[in-house]
Amino acid sequence: DQQVKQNSPSLSVQEGRISILNCDYTNSMFDYFLWYKKYPAEGPTFLISISSIKDKNEDGRFTVFLNKSAKHLSLHIVPSQPGDSAVYFCAASARRDKIIFGKGTRLHILP
């Protein structure tokens, strides 16, 4: 049973607009959430994280929102740039235990 779900396999967004990537989780013990970005032929790279004591974390163009009651988090990228085209993985961990990853969402930024 998947504990971290990314229900959209792919997403296309016009350059300059906002990209919103969604992630749902089932384990209420998760207290730390991460987003990773992966280009083809490369390993995932850490992008941004959020602790369960917060509901928002911002880093430049990237903002992660956490809704604990809905067990949902989202990654907002604004404005979207061509270099943002990649696969984005949502991940979660409980009490600094192993990280559980979602299947990923492929983001295409259209010119």
Next chain:
Amino acid sequence: ETGVTQTPRHLVMGMTNKKSLKCEQHLGHNAMYWYKQSAKKPLELMFVYSLEERVENNSVPSRFSPECPNSSHLFLHLHTLQPEDSALYLCASSQDAGYTEAFFGQGTRLTVV
């Protein structure tokens, strides 16, 4: 070099072959991991090493055998693999096994024929 380095980047092997994947990290981390990424599946954690001791084995078949000779190096020895073992194998490291931010290598694309 810095970061996490994996070799080889690509590997094709027959089902009767024996091969090894190598991972090296230059970040001074104490924990290292092997992950498997198959098409349309989440990243699957295979093994965790902390201070050169295996602390987790997620029900991985014995045809995959990890080795961690020191905190900077991690190997995955492969023997008598099956075609369904074809996948991207990713190595990662983190400050310690309880630390949540892991740094990944570029992966080894393995094809079993």
